[in-house]
Structure formats: C-alpha cells, structure tokens
Amino acid sequence: MHNPVTLRSPRIYGSVLALTLLAVAVGAWGSVSLGPWALGVLFVAVVLTGMPHGAIDHLVAARLWGLDPTWADQAKFYGGYLVLMALYGALWIVAPAWSLGLFLVMTMYHFGQADLAYWRLPPLSARLLYLSRGLFLLGLPIVAFPEVVAPIFEAMGGVQLLEWPGVTTAPGALFAGLVAQHLGALGIGRLGADPSVDWALGREATNVAVLAALFGLVHPLVAFAVFFGGWHALGHILELLRFFRRQGDAMSMAQFYREAFLFTAIPFVGLAGLYAATQSFGLEDQMVALLFILIAIMTLPHMVIVEKMYREREKGAPQAVS
Numbered sequence: 001m002h003n004p005v006t007l008r009s010p011r012i013y014g015s016v017l018a019l020t021l022l023a024v025a026v027g028a029w030g031s032v033s034l035g036p037w038a039l040g041v042l043f044v045a046v047v048l049t050g051m052p053h054g055a056i057d058h059l060v061a062a063r064l065w066g067l068d069p070t071w072a073d074q075a076k077f078y079g080g081y082l083v084l085m086a087l088y089g090a091l092w093i094v095a096p097a098w099s100l101g102l103f104l105v106m107t108m109y110h111f112g113q114a115d116l117a118y119w120r121l122p123p124l125s126a127r128l129l130y131l132s133r134g135l136f137l138l139g140l141p142i143v144a145f146p147e148v149v150a151p152i153f154e155a156m157g158g159v160q161l162l163e164w165p166g167v168t169t170a171p172g173a174l175f176a177g178l179v180a181q182h183l184g185a186l187g188i189g190r191l192g193a194d195p196s197v198d199w200a201l202g203r204e205a206t207n208v209a210v211l212a213a214l215f216g217l218v219h220p221l222v223a224f225a226v227f228f229g230g231w232h233a234l235g236h237i238l239e240l241l242r243f244f245r246r247q248g249d250a251m252s253m254a255q256f257y258r259e260a261f262l263f264t265a266i267p268f269v270g271l272a273g274l275y276a277a278t279q280s281f282g283l284e285d286q287m288v289a290l291l292f293i294l295i296a297i298m299t300l301p302h303m304v305i306v307e308k309m310y311r312e313r314e315k316g317a318p319q320a321v322s
C-alpha cells in the first residue's frame with residue numbers, strides 16, 4: 001500500500017548526494033566567486049521545490065483535521081493560516097530581532113524533523129535530536145561565512161552577527177563544536193532507537209560529512225538553496241505523496257504540481273509587492289532579506305501542519321524505520 005519512494009530511496013538519495021557533491025566541488029574551487037550566482041540559484045530552488053512544498057498545506061490540513069469543503073470549514077483553515085501569518089508578520093515589524101531569533105529556532109526544529117523523524121525516537125529525545133540537527137544545519141553557514149550572512153541578518157532583524165561571541169575570533173572552533181554536538185546527539189539517539197536504525201547511523205554519518213562540506217565550502221546562499229530545494233523540500237514533497245497514498249487517495253508528481261501551482265504563485269505576487277513597497281529592487285541583501293522574511297511568515301502555519309502530519313504517522317506505525 002505504501003508508496004516506497006522517499007528521500008532515502010537509493011535513486012533519489014544518490015541523485016541528491018551527487019547534486020550536493022557537485023555544489024561542493026564547484027564551491028571548493030571558488031566559493032565566494034559563486035556570489036553573483038547565489039541569488040539566482042536560491043530563487044530557482046525556491047520556485048522549483050521550496051515554495052511548492054508548502055503550497056498544498058490546505059489539502060493536507062483538510063485530511064488531518066477532517067475539514068469539509070463547506071464555507072465554515074474553509075474559513076476555519078484559511079482564517080487560522082492567515083491569522084498566524086499576519087501575527088508573525090506584525091511581530092517582524094515591532095520586534096524584528098526577536099522574530100529572526102524565533103525563525104531560526106523554528107527552522108532548526110522543522111528541518112531537523114524532516115531529516116530525522118524516520119528514526120522514530122521517543123518524543124523528547126526525538127525533539128532534542130531535531131534541534132541538534134537544525135543547529136548543525138544553520139550554524140555552519142553562519143560561522144563559515146559570517147561576512148556574507150551578517151548584512152542579511154542586519155537587513156532582516158537589525159542583528160549584528162559579527163559581534164556574536166567567537167564568530168570572528170574562533171570560527172574554526174565553533175564549526176567543529178557544531179559538528180561534534182550533532183555527532184554526539186546522533187550517537188546518543190542511537191542508544192534509544194529501534195535496533196534497525198543501525199544502518200541509519202551510517203547514512204547519517206555520511207550526511208553529516210557531506211552537509212558539513214557543503215555548508216563549510218560553498219557560498220551560504222547556494223549551499224542553503226541546495227539543502228532547502230534538494231533535501232528538505234524535495235523530501236517533504238515525496239512524504240506528501242506517501243501521505244496521500246496512505247489516505248487511499250494516491251497523487252502523482254504531476255498532480256502535485258498542478259495542485260500546488262496557485263499557492264506557489266500567490267506568494268511571489270506578494271513578494272513583488274513587498275519589493276515595490278520597500279523599493280528594494282536591485283538591492284541584493286534587502287531582496288534576500290525580504291525573501292527570507294516572507295518564507296519565515298509562511299513557515300509558522302506550515303510547521304503546525306507538518307507537526308500534526310508526523311504525529312498522526314507516529315500513532316499509525318510506531319516502530320517501522322524506513
């Protein structure tokens with residue numbers, strides 16, 4: 001009954017690893033010279049898989065909460081989704097630094113969950129492991145390229161990254177520490193996991209090595225684009241296809257993109273409006289900052305729906321590791 005294809009299926013996993021290693025090879029050869037390409041690569045990743053991965057949240061929510069196509073149920077969903085976005089949007093205006101902090105922590109959890117939910121650890125250990133993965137994923141590009149990330153954080157939240165302890169004085173030690181904490185967390189997580197995650201430990205050791213090379217050597221926006229588009233978003237889209245199949249309502253990839261089209265397009269219209277309102281066309285750091293703020297605002301309701309999806313799955317099959 002299950003659609004077997006996930007990010008961990010050999011063909012998909014092999015292609016994603018190859019794409020990542022290609023980025024590492026190009027990046028190692030001249031990471032900062034990738035700069036002029038960075039915005040374009042980021043944009044392509046967001047268009048191809050990044051935005052679509054959240055754009056059928058309404059269909060997922062309808063299944064998870066049993067919503068009908070009635071006005072009342074639709075109002076519940078869109079009202080909830082848009083109110084969460086509006087509240088967080090307002091928070092960016094009144095407290096941008098806190099909003100950025102919240103975004104980083106939410107992202108750590110959300111990215112870690114997508115990567116490691118398949119270990120099926122007990123709830124508390126699972127969540128600590130997700131945060132550890134996220135800290136590794138977001139911390140590395142920050143400490144490897146603080147001079148590229150600093151103007152973006154400044155534009156997003158008025159945060160002075162270069163004044164954070166150790167960022168300019170001991171970046172190598174911070175980088176090593178971020179990798180070590182995650183290797184430690186994976187090792188400890190393994191103790192509490194089903195014995196069948198043995199091979200998963202090897203897979204995750206490979207992932208840590210490949211991702212550390214990606215974030216350590218490649219321009220941070222390009223590295224992020226590769227991770228977000230090729231690992232997080234693609235992986236989630238495959239999970240969604242499995243989810244609908246489990247619901248007895250199989251969806252093909254083409255159908256997914258048809259369903260996702262409208263809500264993929266709408267945020268870009270909003271983004272163009274934001275650029276026009278703030279007159280940031282052509283101002284690269286500001287454009288990147290606005291793109292990320294838009295993503296941040298959509299992350300909150302998206303995360304709530306994804307969390308519920310994983311919880312339902314935990315109830316359904318507590319042990320299986322695949």
Ligand SMILES: CC1=C(/C=C/C(C)=C/C=C/C(C)=C/C=C/C=C(C)/C=C/C=C(C)/C=C/C2=C(C)CCCC2(C)C)C(C)(C)CCC1
Pocket residue numbers: 050051052053054055056057058078081082103104106107110138139141142149152220221224263264266267292295296298299302
């Ligand atoms: C359904 C719906 C819709 C749609 C939705 C969507 C479309 C969603 C999406 C979602 C999404 C799409 C999500 C995402 C997420 C993402 C994330 C979460 C990210 C993060 C990131 C970060 C955090 C970064 C950082 C950094 C920087 C900034 C710089 C450089 C370095 C680094 C990388 C560190 C609408 C609203 C229309 C309507 C209603 C309903």
Ligand SMILES: [Fe+2]
Pocket residue numbers: 053110232236302306
């Ligand atoms: Fe996501």
